[in-house]
Amino acid sequence: MNTTPNEHGITHLRHVDLAVPDFATQRTFYKDTWGLTEVGTDGELSYLAAEGSPEQYIVRLRRAAEKRLDLIAFGMDSTASVDAFAQTLAGRGVQLVGEPAALQTAGGGYGFRFFDIDGRTIEVSADVETRRHRPIEEREAIPVRLSHAVMNSTDIHRTRDFYAAVLGFRLTDTLYTPHMGQVMHFMRCNDWHHSLAIAHGPHPSVHHVSFEMRGIDEYLRGTGRVLQAGTKKIWGPGRHTAGDNTFTYFLDPSGNTMEYTTALETITTDEWHPTVYDVTQPGVQDQWGIADPFSEIVAKDSFNDPDRGVFVAPPV
Template identity: 60%
Template structure:
């Protein structure tokens, strides 16, 4: 039986001031497919994913995370979650209804503890997708989204209690305390994670590639195109996934990854990883040690859209 009403991560939506560069980045460098351009709003899909889109870009004066969207099993699950959230005192942005965004579906939006807009939906039209071929260095799908929080312990509790996410692993520093909580809603090690940061913001969004070779080729392509590499290539201990992090044209952090752990729910026990051990951040030792300078690169700007629903 499912432990969470959430089945999977669908997409994340961002607003950016340099809209044209962001669209060019996803389309011509990151390897996504443009699905629809509504004039100031562009939808991008990952070729290997059945989701209608993995990221939506909106033109705006200020940068913000517009939304993080999740899937639910069916309309009844959507309605039940909405009722449960209301009973727990969560104010909905809107009641469950037919969605007007690409792919349609049935869903609703609400604010999380820190004011990010969250959407949960079902019955979204399945996109015609395809198998990504060997050496094809483009994303298969959106892997996970990581959120910065000044109070990650409270965020962890909120996502566990309100959306049924489970803790997979924790990153801890002996002097600072817990730095990272990895949360799952299915067998994937994490669909979201909560990172300790100075303010609420998008820490990074991660896209999965076909395998190690495709991941390295994709990372190399970004390097040759002149995009700023923050960290990588390497391999984390928690989740056992590969990583290379880049800044996009608007200063958001985007990650290429592959081989994220799959969890056996009956046997998995969360671990606490010591970040003072360099093996925790990078098993290979190729990406360079995580330090305060790399961490600051992922703090991002303070989100200007908290408790304000996006216009689309």
Template identity: 55%
Template sequence: MTERLVSHLRYTALAVPEFQTERDFFVNYWGLTEVHAEDGLAYLAAEGSSEPFILRLRQDDKRIDLVGFAVASRADVHALADKLRAEGVQFVHEPQELTGFSGGYGFRVFDGDGRVLEFSTGYETREARKIREREPIPAKLSHVVFNSANLEQSAQWYIDHLDFSISDSLTRPDGASMMHFMRCNTTHHSVAIAMGPHHSLHHLSFEMRGIEEWMRGAGKILRSGARMIWGPGRHNAGDNTFAYFLSPAGNTIEYTTELSVIDEETWEPHRLNIKDVSNQDQWGTAQEMSELIARESFNDIDKGLFVAPPV
């Protein structure tokens, strides 16, 4: 098995036009904690995570600013940078001291579709606390999912350059792939890529303490007035629960829990036909996935591809 240099998913950074509305939703309803703020910039942490923040919001036209991953050491940062440079990956900046909130040392590149990825180490962490029983707030960032107009090409970039592995795939009845769930450690997936009409954010997923907290969280968000677009249910791929909502900016966000941790030595990827409804939702509690539901997460075309964010 390949020794990966990327250890885990750290955070996602989004730009949104209605910055204050989005920030207030994530703090007042979704359950994140603002740990640092600048003019038009908010860093939001999860109480159960030692990551300094798991979501960064910035005032601007809607886009994915970047996705941050952790690397174990400076030596690994340089080893990964050398590997990507030799493979012709386009850099945003070379390894350097990071001057933003929480610091660290790392570099940024564009992935194959033009999204910005950051790889860092040595950043300041925060003291995580145990989420209380029945407390309906996220414990950590679970995973990020992208839409891609070139599914196989997009997924292969992460396999070839970052040594990610496909854990499972969703397929059409004719066998063509619709979605790949990809891992960089023993967690079933930290990134997934879905076939869509264009490149964009599909959804962000936030891990809850357990089933009780997940259900209470879903009810809390429904009472906030946000619309649930799919759920509650339990996926087959990853075996995790799902409840998808739309944020004020129109981004799909998910409460989940109990995402599988796998034995990489013995795991065999599955190809799961989406027409088998139990592959969509094992419980049968969510409405059957349809073209209308899928369209909700196509999102707006990401206009930030191959354009580095200002911070």
């Protein structure tokens, strides 16, 4: 496997936290349709876990008047790395939301939050309690874990450079179109092809959040269940070339794009050379050739609403 860890000790994607006006509807969607398990509530917060993941939760919902991304959370390998990283960020002029301290959310731990270059709140943490989890059974069509998060940016090269230079993420691959140039950068902090990707969009916002299924059969069964529940499908089923993973994209009740996926590629050598894929070429967006052709209509669904949380830290 990849022998070069993240230079700052960032290990993996922990959870994505969303604020939503339709809190009750979203809770029902993620529990009953999407297949997550609500493991706790705290006032107007809902913590949702994946049965196959040791993370305390992978999605946090917060009732709010306005829809927004509250934060993206990444794990770190030690509290010492958390402290050192806070000093590194401060020395580079990155705006910290708070100093490293004990976390007050489910699972506890030690960490801090800061704004990335687009104004998203990012949390890093270590020593978070793990959750009792279990292997997902054959034909059990529920998420195993959180796979990756993709964010829209008006300047994907600047955002890529921030995550590479400041957070130590590495570029894996890039998508390109002849008339728009480069439109998405895939970035990794561990062996997975990407834990984060940056997509070209008209404003900072959530592009999509992806959930790993047990295998192809469970991925397709889950896709069918979500379709039968009346959820709007944006695109899929299909299989990308960059990352080699399957995809079906849906809109949740708040208009955030969510993806079922499986079989995401892992990087097995340090000598990885990023590829720039022309998405207009057959098979690049969908190796199987069964998904509808990618179009501006598909892209527009994932532009999402302008994020109201830019450079505004969530209250919890």
